Amino acid sequence: MSGVHVTTTINGDAVEFVCNADEPLLDVLRNRLGMTGAKEGCGTGDCGACSVTINGRLVCSCLVLGAEIQGAKVGTIEGMAKGDKLHPLQQNFISHAALQCGICTPGFLIAAKALLDKNPDPSEEEIRFGLAGNLCRCTGYDKIVRAVQATAKEMRGA
Amino acid sequence: MPLDTNFTNQKFKQVGTRPLRPDGVDKVTGRAKYGADYNAPGQLIALVLRSPHAHARIKKIDTSKAEKLAGVKAIITSADLPDLTAGDRGMRDMLENCMARKKVLYDGHAVAAVAAIDQTTARKALKLIQVDYEILPHVTDLDEALKPSAPVIHNDIFTEGVEPKPTKPSNNNKRASFGHGDIEQGFKDADVIVEHTYKTEQTHQGYIEPHACVANVSPDGQGELWVCTQGHFVYRNQCAALLGMDISKLRVTASEIGGGFGGKTHIWTEPLALALSRKANRPVKLTMSREEVFRCSGPTSSTSIDMKIGAKRDGTITAAHGVLRYHGGAFPATWAEFGAMTAFACYDLKNVKSESIEVIVNRPKTAAYRAPSAPMAAFAVESAIDELAKKIGMDAVELRIRNAAKQGTKSSYGPVYGPIGIGATLEAAKNHAHMKAPLGKNQGRGMACGFWFNFGGQTCCDINVTPDGTVTVAVGTIDVGGSRASIGLMAAEELGLPYENVRVVIADTSSLGHNDMTDGSRGTFSTGLATIAAARNCIKVLCARAAKMWDIPEDAVVWEDGHAKPAGTNAGNFPPLSIKEIAAAAGNTGGPIAGHNELVADGAGVSFATHICDIEVDPETGRSTVKRYTVIQDAGKAIHPSYVEGQYQGGAAQGIGWALNEEYIYGKDGRLQNAGFLDYRIPVCSDLPFIDTMILEIPNPNHPYGVRGVGETSIVPPLAAVANAMSNAVGIRMTHIPMSPPRVLKAISARKH
Secondary structure, three states: OOOEEEEEEEOOEEEEEEEOOOOEHHHHHHHHOOOOOOOOOOOOOOOOOOEEEEOOEEEEOOOOEHHHHOOOEEEOHHHOOEOOEOOHHHHHHHHOOOOOOOOOHHHHHHHHHHHHHHOOOOOHHHHHHHOOOOOOOOOOOHHHHHHHHHHHHHHOOO | OOOOOOOOOOOOOOOOOOOOOOOHHHHHOOOOOEHHHOOOOOOEEEEEEEOOOOOEEEEEEEOHHHHHOOOEEEEEOHHHOOOOOOOOHHHHHHHHHHOOOOEEOOOOOEEEEEEEOOHHHHHHHHHHOEEEEEEOOOOOOHHHHOOOOOOOOOOOOOOEOOOOOOOOOOOEEEEEEEEEOOHHHHHHHOOEEEEEEEEEOOOEOOOOOOOEEEEEEOOOOOEEEEEOOOOHHHHHHHHHHHHOOOHHHEEEEEOEOOOOOOOOOOOOOHHHHHHHHHHHOOOEEEEOOHHHHHHHOOEOOOEEEEEEEEEOOOOOEEEEEEEEEEEEOEOOOOHHHHHHHHOOOOEOOOOEEEEEEEEOOOOOOOOOOOOOOHHHHHHHHHHHHHHHHHHHOOOHHHHHHHHEOOOOOEOOOOOEOOOOOHHHHHHHHHHOHHHHOOOOOOEEEEEEEEEEOOOOEEEEEEEEEOOOOOEEEEEOOOOOOOHHHHHHHHHHHHHOOOHHHEEEEEOOOOOOOOOOOOOOOOHHHHHHHHHHHHHHHHHHHHHHHHHHHHOOOHHHEEEEOOEEEEOOHHHOOOOOEEHHHHHHOHHHHOOOEEEEEEEEEOOOOOEEEEEEEEEEEOOOOOOEEEEEEEEEEEOOOOOOHHHHHHHHHHHHHHHHHHHHOOOOOEOOOOOEOOOOOOOOOOOOHHHOOOEEEEEEOOOOOOOOOOOOOOOOHHHOOHHHHHHHHHHHHHOOOOOEEOOOHHHHHHHHHHHHO
16 A cells, blocks of 8 residues: 655654545554554544644644644643643642543643643633533543633643 | 452652653554554454344355455455354354354444455455345344344343243343332322433443554464453453464454453454454454444443322432333343332432343444443433422432432342442532522533442452562553553552652463453442552562571561561561562572462442532524533542542533534434434543542542542543533433434424424
């Protein structure tokens, strides 16, 4: 099978791979690059567990083709912490018990970071709508929203 | 070992605090490995061919074309899974659910499976398998399935529990009855009677992680299974039985689990992956798609419930009678029985009867869903009680307080209660600020109570002291939502060690004795008991070693604050020995230091909750929004309060989704119409408010810390609490769940005309 050769940047690292023309980015990340932090909850863009950023834009990686990220800058959960220092969102998700099973957590963290990058001081409603593309079945979202609120406050230095 | 259960003035150093969960960093960095995150070298990818028909006879399956496709390494049908169940009906049903035998019984029922070098090849192979079906009449509605005219799904099912035994097969596999007193007299004594039929639609647990496993069976007959499950020991036992393997030859390792809520207490595709691996002599990875998760893994029952409750004008309930019909999907089950047992458990009733009718329909085999069967029964009972309060002109909370069960009450399902928390949750609700807050236009408030048994069961735990004095705790119950933290807290509490010095791991099935599943809210209760007992056994060994080091009798040593100390001045004047010092000397005092425990955890404490809900309804569209929600529940003892709150909030959110939106929609053709998260809509972040929680602690006398288990009760009241709020908002009694916008709008317009 003839594949598509792609050169891209993931979490700041130069990456090359060959994938099928119809292969979703999620499958490339998980099956070809061994980056299993993005999860497949539905494969149809309804659950957000596979969230990544492409050139800063939040997307469901199951709805993007691997071939589309040629020359792009991709951000995944594996690149969120800087060395051994967790991103404040990661730290607050743990300290606020904002995860139970944790399968949706990578997607929520990517989506929450994308939200705070654009809007450092979101209202509760803006957080709730900003995260409405990510499904969590365990928490009822209560502690997730509180973790994001706490992070926003912390990052604003308030 | 008898455990000290005297918790009067019990002071904890660590239990009840909120340390960080030990698996937190792995889970926020993407490192944690879930079912689909593992790959074995040389693995094949498996896919399952599923029936498009709700009910059909399989005349022929032709796999020859698919077998010839390059890259296909194995294909299996029921012929590759001979029936080894030796008359065990439950196991045979499990086998037949994993792979259809003579008939397909629901849309999505597996008929064949393929293992190929990649997904593309496997997908092509599925298309080349030809199945010749003879389509049979089907029935997907449970009330329809009970009619004499309904197609009979199994011709060897004769209703159990009726006399004389029926001579004709039917879709009603069992009837049962619970209660006491004389309901006929009770209804005669009533001043007011409420009677309604209530319906709830079928919902799915909706875990975000689809079922996934990697099976690896070697030619020597040994096998390994990596799988997301709520009970790897049970999966092991069942898979080994269905495949004819010795249990010890199959080692199952549980992955991290991406939600289960009961849906991962049943085997689905795991035996198929093992059979494919055995046939292909290669590791096989099998992951369900989301569509498959909906079509063929574990939804809960839909129900139809006749409820009749009578009371005196002063609010005393004189009689209660329920007839509860639940379906088990395409196989016999006892879900209605659970419903009948839980229905009236919150109340102290003189005359009560609840009858269960189990129904079989052409839908997927139903699985447990968090306090299985209790939410629907509570919906019927709590709706009727609310209406009763209205008819009498009494406050809904007051009416419940008047009739609440208490210590010494004979429950409707038999046992006499010990100390319980229903009264306390009701009093807390009555006095809660939420109850007094003003309501806006188009808003309504409702409340409801709920009950769950909580389970115990077989459990074991190994504690090993490492050479540096830190310890590992190996348990066999899956951590579905933070239990490693609560187990770690209990071990640290007993041993007197810092929480950080205790590492809790979930052992694989070859490293620990059998453990029942993480279900029935048993994790923290049962594994907690085993952990506490193992820690106390470990302390005995530590004290014996200290005695040896001091050369004094073993019983002259006590354990305090993580140190061995001489028991009084007669024992000698030695400075305390730390666990670190004792561990370092272990090589000279008898070898590695450990504590073990194996037990059947008896005495799980029953659990009660009261919920309060405010809802706002748009009268133009029927769309509703929950504005405020409060959960009050008895935890017995909250080991890690954050994760107790999390269980309360999560159960409430699932219940709200069930009450307002979620439902399986079947077409006339018997096919599921909404097998995806777009059309089966679970609550999203913008649908919900913050969910307030209040933890009450009425100790369970059968646990040394008083733990009851908290995971399930929280989903029991919401259907009724939301329905009561909705009924109060729109002024019409809502009797059909979910109260989706079309259903609410219909009720509103029916009132206008």
